[in-house]
Amino acid sequence: MSAYRDEDPRIQGIKTKIRVVPNFPKPGIMFQDITTLLLDPKAFKDTIDLFVERYKGKNISVVAGIEARGFIFGPPIALAIGAKFVPLRKPRKLPGEVISEEYILEYGRDCLEMHVGAVEPGERALVVDDLIATGGTLCAAMNLLERVGAEVVECACLIELPGLQGRGRLNGKPLYVLVEYQ
Template identity: 65%
Template sequence: MLEERRKVISDSIRVVPHFPKEGIMFQDITTLLLNPIAFQYSIEDFVEQYRDQQVEVVAGFEARGFIFGPPIALALHCPFVPLRKPGKLPGETVSAEYQLEYGSDKIEMSVGAVKKGQRVLLIDDLIATGGTLAAGVKLMKQVGGEVIGAGCVIELPELNGRENLKGTPLYIQVEKEGV
C-alpha cells in the first residue's frame, strides 16, 4: 500500500523545466494539491510516520510548509507553528539565518510558540540543499525545542541537503531530479 501511495504522490507532481531559471527542473506540488487522493495520501503518510513519536509541535516553513503542516498537526493533536520570512509575524520574534547560493536569508517564529523541551517536527514540501531545514533546526535549538525529525514530500538527493541537517532524521515521500 505504501508504494502505491508513493507512486500516486510522485505521479501527481508536475515538473516545470527551466523555472524559475534556465537549467532548473522545478518540482510543482500545486498539481498534487489539485489531486485530492494524492494530497490525502501525502498527509496520511506523514501522520503514520510520526503518530508514535510523541510530536508536541509541528512547525512548517513559509509557504508550502503551511499547506502540509496544519493537517498533520491536527491529525497528531498538536499545535502548528508557522516559520516565516522576516517581518511577516506580528509581535516579538526569534530568528535564525541561513545561507543561500548568493547571500543569506532568515526565518522567524513568534517568541513563545515553541517552549523549552517540546518535541518538534519540521515540515516542508521539498529539501534541496537543506539550508532552510537546517535553519529550522537551529531556531528550535535556540529556544530549547527538541527536533525529532523533518518531513518533506520531495527530496532532490543530488543536492545533498541531508548533510546540512547534521543527523536530524529526515523522512521523505519521493525522490526527484531537480537540476
C-alpha cells in the first residue's frame, strides 16, 4: 500500500523536497537525502500527518524507529497516536541490556539492538524508517520485535526503491510508503 497511489495532493510536495545525491556513500548509489524535506516545515508536517492519519485508531502501542532517520519520523508519530517510541540502534549505543539482530544491507553488514524489556509480548508494533531498499534493515527490526513477542502490524517508510525488491523480503508483512523512486 502506498499513499502516492491514492494520489493525496500532499505527496507531490513531499516528493519535490527529497534531494537525490548521486554516488553517495559510494559509486553507483543514488542517495535519497531527506534533510532537504526537513528544511521545509510544511512538507515535514505533511509527511508526519500522512503517517498519523494512517495509524491513528489502529491500537498500536509501540513505534519502533530504526537508527538514525527512523528517529526523525518515529517520535512524532508515536506521540500523535498515543504509543511509546522504542529506538532500534546500532551496536553499543544503548546503555542497558540488549538483544541484537545482524543483517545484510545493499552495501555491507550491520546489526540492530533494542533494550530488553522495552517491548512486551502481545504489544502491537509499527516499524518506521525513512527508506526501504533491499529490505534487510526492516527484516532485522521485525525479527527483534517478534523475538520478544510483539505483533508487527506494519512497516512504514517515507521512500521505497522498488527496483531493489525489498518489499518482497518482508514475508508478506504490510509496507506503507509515501513516495517511490526508480
